[in-house]
Structures are given as structure tokens and as C-alpha cells.
Amino acid sequence: MATTSSDSRVVLITGVSRYLGGRLAALLAADTGIERVIGVDVVPPRQDVGRTEFVRADIRNPIIAKVIASAQVDTVVHMSVIATPFGAGGRTAMKEINVIGTMQLLAACQKAPSLRKLVVKSTTAVYGSSSRDPALFTEGMEPKAQFRSGYGKDSTEVEGYVRGLGRRRPDVDISLLRFANFIGPRIDTPLTRYFSLPVVPRVFGFDPRTQFIHEDDGIEVLRQSVVGNHRGTFNVAGDGVLLLSQAIRRAGRVAVQIPSPAVSIVGSIVRRAGVVDFSPEQMQFLQFGRGVDSTRLKQDFGYVPQYTTLAAFDDFVAGRRLTRYVDPERVAMLEQLVLAGVDRGRTVNA
């Protein structure tokens, strides 16, 4: 990778052992313009992260402050806000990691005179999901319904603390990136697992709009925020929307519609089976969906995602080699067969 005119010399990445964190670390480690890349997580990374130095630490622990101070870290990339209680061991632990972890990390950041830049991976879940939502959220809009718990609430709180740091350390450039649902051939999220189910449950009578960001685009936005100067809050999503029904059809899956009172029961069974996470928040999303406006990303940040929502989803389907139970080729063949039958009928009659 070519040298970039980056003003970041020492980069610290939290959540480096997770898929996106690891990929970003590997990418930054390959950049000769960056002196050191330090990855922090509670477990060692499984994927190859290049010359990244791994520090086993929990960001809930004040030890993180020592790491930042001793290495003279000037850029912190906070990517360890987790979306599901699944891997964390319950909702309480998830909230601890997300909220307390962020508080501890930001407290350390505030005390670090070397710090110049903070990049935070947030989510469009902060806009919530309700029937009163505008078609597309812009960065200045607030959620229309109150959160009770979950990823959206945690992320809203995280963003609050980040803004607090912004007020107390105006010299630090903060990029707050709100990502739509990640999708792609390699990434593993509750949604990719959802679309991989042979029979996909949907909420009866609703067909939400969904939006995706391809993993490659997401990584590139994160990388550019580290090496460039992109202060501000940005929605990061592929262009366009995909209806849930349409997505299920494009994946060749079979959808089953479940009435909303029964959804929580089915959801808890599926959750217990350990396949997919169906939190109440996810249920809301499956009813009302969400769309965000990424004009600011394209104009101010200067990045146009390579994949539209549709292309990202298709790449996920193709890359995972999902068995398309409803095979488009067979459907086309059936169409030709019926047409040929009609045609033959006509010639016989004539």
C-alpha cells in the first residue's frame, strides 16, 4: 500500500479481534505512513492483522489509559460497541461493554494530550424504527420513538459521551460514522444469519425498507476517516433501499409471515436455538425498517460507496453461495416452458 499523507502516526483500534476491526487493522498496518497500529481487545485476533501490535485489555479497565499515554496514541478508532447480547453473554454484559467501556475509553482519551483524532463506529440504529419515521433520516434528525433497551439505546448513549468529549476537547477531530447494516460475502452479523435461514420469518402484514453497506465500503470509509480529516457525523449506507420481501426473494429464500403477537414467541425460540438474535428492537426494525440519507457522506466526506444497497446484497448472496431455493434460472425456464406451451397450442389451433 502506498504511503499516505496521513497525520496519524500511532493508531489505536478497539475491538480489533472482531471482523471489521481486524480488517481495518490489517489495512492500516499495510500503510507505511502510519508508524504504529495498536489493537486492543479481550481475545487475540483470529485473522491476520499484519504488523499490528496486539494488547490484551478490556476497555472497561483503566489500563487502557496507560496504553494510550505510553504509546503516545494520536488517533483512536472506537469499534467495540457490540450489537447483540449474543457473544457478550447477556444484555447486562453487553451494556457494560458498550456504555461503561466507552466511558472509560473516552475518559482516557480526554486525559491524553497526544490525542488529535477520534473515529467512532456508530450505527443508524440510533434513529430507531417506527411508523412515524421520515423516509430517510439525515444526520440532524432525532429518533421518533423512545428506546427502551438494546443496541440503539447503547449507541445513542455512546454518541452522547462522544459529544461530551467533543465539547471538552475541541482540539480533537471527531468522526462519528453511523453505519447501516453491514452485509457482504464474509462478514457475520445477525442479519446475514437471518437471511441465511432456510425459511425466513417476517412480521405479518409489514414489509420494511432495509438498507445495507457493503463490508468493503464500510472498511474504506473507516480507513479514510483515519488517514484523512473528516470531522463530523456521517450516515454511511449504500444508495437505495431494498424491501425485506424483495431481499428474501433475491436471496431465493422462502418467507413465512408470522403475526406480530406470535413473533416474540417464535423469536425467543429462534434466539434460544442460537441462530439469530431477535431482540425487541430488531422486531421493530422488521416491522418499520429504516432508511438514511447519505448525501453528506458523498458531498462533505467525499466518498461514494462502490456498492448500492442492492449490489451489496447481491454480492452477499453470491459470495456466500446461498442455496437459492427459488432459483431464478429455473423460474425463467418455467416461464419459457409455459410460453412454449401457449405457442404450441396456438399453432395447433391454427
Next chain:
Amino acid sequence: MPEARVIPLDGRDEPRATRGRRPQRCSELADDGARCRRSVVAEGLCDEHLTQLQQAQAEAEMPDWERKVAGALAFLRRRVTGEYPVDDFGFDPDLTEHVLLAGVRPLYEKYFRVETRGLDNIPDVGGALVVANHSGTVPIDALMTQLAIYDHHPAKRHLRMLGADLVFRSPLIAPLARKSGSTLACNEDAERLMSSGELAGVWPEGFKGIGKPFSERYKLQRFGRGGFVSAALRSGVPIIPCSIVGAEEIYPIIGNVKILARLLGFPYVPVTPTFPLLGPLGLVPLPSKWIIEFGEPIHTDQMGPAAADDPMLVFNLTDQVREVIQQSLYKLLLQRRSVFF
């Protein structure tokens, strides 16, 4: 020096037998205008262009009904495989044009015999806001207006309606509303639609208009808070007043079961002469004769977007639109011979 052999990158299913000697190239042009680089299968054409030619020939000699069957089959295939475009609001033109509008067309043409006037007041391109009176217990008037513009306006425009929050909360109705081009009646969506050059439609009386008793027919209710006027001012698009006559008589409301409405969370539970007396039969609307008239556009582009923050101007403009629609309703009622003919 031997001549360099061109290896077609896209000709993977090329038969092995043609290897070694130079395959004949297709005589058609590729999509980019250059010569097609695939090898010939038959009749001097490659497999793809040959199928295209055969399809075109077959279509040319197809009788009308068969073309319809083929169209329907192609539509079904697109639906099953999910190959159709949807815009940011969830509008699905493929479904709307082929199914939803086709479904209400008999109602428009045969049942209510809708007569549409003043369609030349709607611009062919660019954003505009149609503002209409609301009535009829069930918002059939919105569907009829949408179809009137799609079927009879020369530009075949889609009316993008702004609906109440209840619509998007109700199962089954919510996805249908989005797919047919509606979105939530909020300033953000209205402005986004109109500034992207769409034709938006709004019924500012809302539930007050649609659920009013029969005795108050054709009396316009309060026009909300004038949010539609400020949205039009901000986007600088013309407001087109629209008067709908005939919708008031389809389900005359003679009573309202308020307790039930409160229990169910509906704005009203209507009692009409036939409903709930005749059960499901009471759901059949009365066959009134309809007139939809689009009035002269009220231009807002000279006032500038700052005018949207002047409440007095917004109120006055709201009143003006309301007054125009009310006058036009009275005029149409005088012209109408009877409710049903």
C-alpha cells in the same frame, strides 16, 4: 511472427472444437455500440443475439392475448425473483402499474364513472403539490385521484400521496401504501419528494374530513396546521387545488361508535345506512357519479423559501387554497345533475 489471437473474455461457453482456428464473429453490435465479439452460433449471430432476434420475431407474430400472457408471466417471474426497482420511499412502480392501479381501474371507469377535468394544470415535469378535499369514510378518493392522473395525464405521472401515521402502523395497509407510492405526511418527506421533482398529493383535512357526518358533506374542515403550504414554499413548487365531488356519497356516515373507536384505536367507527346493518354487504359503496377537477396552480416560487417561516403568510395561503377548493366544490355541485348520474 504469428498473428495475436483474440481471446474473448466473455465467451466461456465457447465450444472446444472452434479452438485453434479463428472463430467467426457475430455480425450484430454489442450494447456499447462496438462490434459484438462473440462467436457465431447460427445465422451469423452469437447465441445471445440469436435469442434476441428470435424473441423479437416471435413477439411480432404473437396475437394480442398471447402478448398479455407473456407480459403477465414476465411480471410473475420478476416478482418471484425480486428483480424490480424500488425507490427510497418504498415505491414499487412495477407492482403499482401492473396490479394495484389495474385493480382500481374498473371502479374508476365503470362504477364511479369518474370525470376528470383540468389535467393541464398539472405540469408534465417537476415538483408540484396537489391539495384536495377528503371524504368518503374510506380514502377511495385518493386512489381515484392517483389513477386519474396516471391514466389521463399525458405524462402518465404518479401521484405520490402523503398519508397519516395510522396508515403506516396498520398491517397489510402499510406495505401496500408504501408500494403504491405513499409516504408519511411529514415535512421532511414532502420536501424530499417535491424537491426531487415528484408530484405529491395531500389531503390536509385528514380524518376530520374523511370521517365527517353526512350532514356536513362538502363543507371543508380545518386544513391542518398548514404544513403542506410551508413544504411547498420551501421547495418552491406550485400548489394545485383539487376538488373531488361524488366521494361524499359512497358511504354516508350517519353515526359514529365512539366507544368502539376508542377501544380499537381508530379515529372513528362509522355507521352508514347499510353498515353494519347488512354485514359485509354494507361494505359495497354506493355508485355515485364522480367529478375530479384540478384548478389553476398557485405559484409559490416567487415568495422564496424564507416565506415558509412567516406564519401569517402560511395561514393566508392555506386559507386561499381552502377557499379555492370550497368555491370549486360549490360550482361543481351546481353543475351536477344528480348524485348517481
